[in-house]
Amino acid sequence: MKNFKRLLVICIDLFLVNLAYLLAIDLTFYDSFTEITTIYKQDALAINCIFIVFFTLFKLYDSLWYLTGTDEFLMAVGGSVLAGLFSILYTRFLGNTIPLNVSVIGVVFAICFVLGYRILYRVYRRYMLYAPYKYASGQKRVMIVGAGSAGAMIINEILSRRELKYNPTVIVDDDKSKIGKRISGVTVEGDREDILRIVKEKEIDLIIIAIPSIDEKNKMEIINLCKNTGCKIQIIPGIYEILKGDATISKIKDVDVEDLLGRDPINLDNKGISDYITNKTVIVTGGGGSIGSELCRQIATFKPKMLIIFDIYENNAYDIQNELKYNYPKLNLKVLIGSVRDSERIEEIFSLYRPDVVFHAAAHKHVPLMEDSPKEAIKNNVLGTYNVALAADKYNASRFVLISTDKAVNPTNIMGATKRLCEMVVQAMDKKSDTEFVAVRFGNVLGSNGSVIPLFKKQISQGGPITVTHKNITRFFMLIPEAAQLVLQAGAFAKGGEIFVLDMGKPVKIYDLACDLIRLSGLEPNRDIKIKVTGLRPGEKLYEELLMSEEGLTNTSHNKIYIGKPSSIEINELETKLEELRRILLEDNHDMIKEKMKQIVPTYQEMLENETAADSEN
Numbered sequence: 001m002k003n004f005k006r007l008l009v010i011c012i013d014l015f016l017v018n019l020a021y022l023l024a025i026d027l028t029f030y031d032s033f034t035e036i037t038t039i040y041k042q043d044a045l046a047i048n049c050i051f052i053v054f055f056t057l058f059k060l061y062d063s064l065w066y067l068t069g070t071d072e073f074l075m076a077v078g079g080s081v082l083a084g085l086f087s088i089l090y091t092r093f094l095g096n097t098i099p100l101n102v103s104v105i106g107v108v109f110a111i112c113f114v115l116g117y118r119i120l121y122r123v124y125r126r127y128m129l130y131a132p133y134k135y136a137s138g139q140k141r142v143m144i145v146g147a148g149s150a151g152a153m154i155i156n157e158i159l160s161r162r163e164l165k166y167n168p169t170v171i172v173d174d175d176k177s178k179i180g181k182r183i184s185g186v187t188v189e190g191d192r193e194d195i196l197r198i199v200k201e202k203e204i205d206l207i208i209i210a211i212p213s214i215d216e217k218n219k220m221e222i223i224n225l226c227k228n229t230g231c232k233i234q235i236i237p238g239i240y241e242i243l244k245g246d247a248t249i250s251k252i253k254d255v256d257v258e259d260l261l262g263r264d265p266i267n268l269d270n271k272g273i274s275d276y277i278t279n280k281t282v283i284v285t286g287g288g289g290s291i292g293s294e295l296c297r298q299i300a301t302f303k304p305k306m307l308i309i310f311d312i313y314e315n316n317a318y319d320i321q322n323e324l325k326y327n328y329p330k331l332n333l334k335v336l337i338g339s340v341r342d343s344e345r346i347e348e349i350f351s352l353y354r355p356d357v358v359f360h361a362a363a364h365k366h367v368p369l370m371e372d373s374p375k376e377a378i379k380n381n382v383l384g385t386y387n388v389a390l391a392a393d394k395y396n397a398s399r400f401v402l403i404s405t406d407k408a409v410n411p412t413n414i415m416g417a418t419k420r421l422c423e424m425v426v427q428a429m430d431k432k433s434d435t436e437f438v439a440v441r442f443g444n445v446l447g448s449n450g451s452v453i454p455l456f457k458k459q460i461s462q463g464g465p466i467t468v469t470h471k472n473i474t475r476f477f478m479l480i481p482e483a484a485q486l487v488l489q490a491g492a493f494a495k496g497g498e499i500f501v502l503d504m505g506k507p508v509k510i511y512d513l514a515c516d517l518i519r520l521s522g523l524e525p526n527r528d529i530k531i532k533v534t535g536l537r538p539g540e541k542l543y544e545e546l547l548m549s550e551e552g553l554t555n556t557s558h559n560k561i562y563i564g565k566p567s568s569i570e571i572n573e574l575e576t577k578l579e580e581l582r583r584i585l586l587e588d589n590h591d592m593i594k595e596k597m598k599q600i601v602p603t604y605q606e607m608l609e610n611e612t613a614a615d616s617e618n
Contacts, residue, residue: 010052013060013114017051018044020109024102039098046094047087051110054083060114076118080111139167143195143204143231145222146211147173147181147188150236154210154252155184169202192222199229205522208252209235223520232522254520272492274302276357276399283308283355285340285388286362288316290445291403294484295359300324306332308353311362312339340384350391358392359487360385361403363419370415371538374593375585381418386425386578393433401491402426402439404499406476406544409441410603413540417597417604423499424601425578427568430497438494440487441564442502443476443544452510456517465530466514473511473536474543476504486560493556497568501553503560507543 021040029036058079084107091098142158144151151171158166171188172195173179178188190198198204207226209219219235226233234252282299286292287309293316299307307324311317314337321335334353338345340362363381364370370377385402392400404423407416423439430437446453452475459466483502490500511533515525523529536542554563577600584596598604 010055012117013051013055014048016113016117017048017110020113021047021102021106023109024105028099028101028105036099036102040102043091043098046090050086050090051080051083054079054086055114058082076115077111080114084108084111139165140205141169141203142166143199143202143207144168144171144186145173145192145195145207145209145226147171147175147178147183148211150212151210152183154208154236155186159184166206169204170198172198192225195222195225196229199231204229204231207231207233209233212236227516227519230519230522230524233520270302273488276492277302277304277488279303279305280356280398281306281308281353282357282359283310283349283353284359284361285310285384286360286403287311287335288313288318288320289361290480291483291487292359292361293320294480295361295487296320296324297327298481298484298488299359300328300331304332306334306353308334308336308349308355310336310338310340310349312337339380340388341379343387343390346387346391350395354395354397355392356398357491358388358397358400359403359491360388360400362388363403363422365405365415367407367413367415367540368537370418371413374414374590374597375588377414377418378581378585378593378597381415382421382425382578382581385422389425389429389437392435392437393429397435399491399494400426400429400435400437401487401494402437403487404439404441406441406443406504409544410605411601412605413538414594414597417601420601420603421597424569424574427497427499428571428574431568432571436494436496438490438496438498438500440490440500440502442478442483442486443504444478445480445483446477452513453517456514460518460521460523460529463529465532466518467532467534468511468514469534469536469540470542471511471533472509472542473540474507474509476544477508478502478504486558489558490556490561493558493561493563499564500556501562501564503562 021044022037025036025040026033058075060076060079087107088100088103091103092100144155151173155168155171158164158168168184168186171183171186172190172192173188174191176191179190181188195207199207207229209222209226211219211222214222223233223235232254234254236252277299282304284292284295284299284307287296288311292309292311296307296309297320309317309320317335317337321333324331324333336349338349340346340360362384364377389400402422405416405419407413408420408423409416411417411420423441426437426439429435444452456466486502490502493500511531514531518525518529518531521529525531556563581593581596581600584592587593594606598606
């Protein structure tokens with residue numbers, strides 16, 4: 001079928017070329033038409049061959065003409081002009097002498113005919129294929145934000161894929177000079193300030209933001225305008241997609257809460273990170289988790305001598321193993337299963353591989369679950385950290401980086417208290433060890449396992465309600481790649497004993513986050529999707545803090561990383577307390593365990609049930 005169509009187009013071109021020459025003869029030598037035609041017949045085969053050769057060289061038979069753009073058109077013009085010139089040269093010097101004016105006019109006509117019928121074919125295809133669907137029922141009326149190359153590519157793909165049932169209805173662009181102009185029949189009718197008006201006038205269902213080069217501030221402003229329209233919002237990921245030619249419908253993603261944060265790109269000191277990771281053996285405990293796996297991805301780019309992923313959950317470890325093997329085939333990767341609670345397993349791994357750098361991300365992190373299982377929180381978080389820290393010291397690791405949390409600040413729950421005790425272990429170990437022990441503290445990570453975003457999305461997909469514990473509850477949020485990048489950067493700054501505090505930006509109200517997610521889905525909060533306030537859970541605070549009151553705060557050379565240096569406990573004293581804690585764990589008495597934690601972590605103050613209830617009523 002493909003060869004038949006190609007042959008058919010060649011036959012049409014030959015017919016048009018010959019028609020062009022005959023028409024030229026008729027116009028210039030009407031009285032001698034038969035005589036000049038006889039001369040032309042002797043050269044017709046050569047002329048036809050010349051045109052077909054140049055049309056083939058310039059790929060006129062390789063283009064989908066109903067989708068062609070400027071490049072294909074220019075190639076067609078170039079091929080036709082050169083074919084005409086060579087035809088004239090042939091008839092003047094090698095073939096029979098066809099009058100020059102016949103040759104010139106014939107070439108002009110041939111170019112016009114060959115290009116003209118292709119253009120007419122494209123117009124016909126567009127009318128016959130697109131027009132019936134443009135006004136058909138069941139179409140989603142689409143607004144494109146951005147009248148640049150990305151917007152044009154998206155419009156053309158929508159028009160060529162009618163099975164999507166999208167109707168590109170209008171374009172908006174902040175460039176005033178583009179207003180009133182048209183792209184593939186779609187008119188630019190305003191700028192970002194006109195979005196709300198145009199959505200109502202044109203009854204838009206879907207908004208696609210097609211400005212891959214947009215900065216975070218302007219992207220956030222446009223999304224904030226769009227989210228109040230009631231339309232579903234989608235966006236092209238970034239400029240690199242355009243450079244790769246991937247600005248297609250399949251690459252467009254739903255606008256998410258991450259896009260609303262307006263976070264600027266992180267500038268890293270790659271040399272500083274490379275100095276302590278490249279050609280070093282690096283182990284990531286909890287390497288299959290959200291933060292741990294992202295750390296592994298980014299560590300892999302710095303070409304470590306060996307990367308060891310250590311995790312208790314084999315499914316996560318298996319997934320990141322496959323991903324890294326595919327993306328970094330030359331990476332020396334070891335994936336080991338085990339628990340940080342198992343000191344013998346930790347000893348075995350450290351004695352065999354002797355890692356230079358340790359990123360300790362293994363931890364239990366769910367606040368309500370740990371309130372009901374404080375023993376497990378202590379065994380995994382505290383004693384697990386102590387096991388890994390002892391092994392790092394014994395086998396002379398150069399750096400040990402603990403992943404901590406804002407819940408360690410003035411903790412009101414057992415999970416936060418255990419993470420604060422982990423920080424104390426790190427700072428105490430640093431005083432006696434040549435290893436540089438540090439902690440990195442940050443808040444919630446968007447999209448991580450157990451975060452509110454996946455939960456909210458699931459609740460929206462089920463028709464609601466979305467459950468929020470308190471209307472005024474706030475949290476700090478950070479993107480997973482952003483957090484991992486800053487952890488690596490903080491590791492480069494390590495001198496020993498620091499608690500690095502990451503700049504999390506402004507705290508986000510969870511209720512507003514739920515409303516934004518509903519609107520981004522094209523729905524209305526508390527009309528289409530209800531938001532149910534359930535009350536604070538045990539140990540849950542209305543807001544989180546990143547620094548304790550007794551901590552100072554100093555700058556680093558990175559504008560998003562600060563250092564807090566609280567007073568630290570001596571290792572001998574801490575080991576005594578840990579031994580007492582081990583003995584109490586044997587009693588299986590939750591009250592005794594929590595009381596002991598309050599003695600060891602003075603800032604730990606349990607939130608009483610009546611306080612939680614009072615907060616929930618406010």
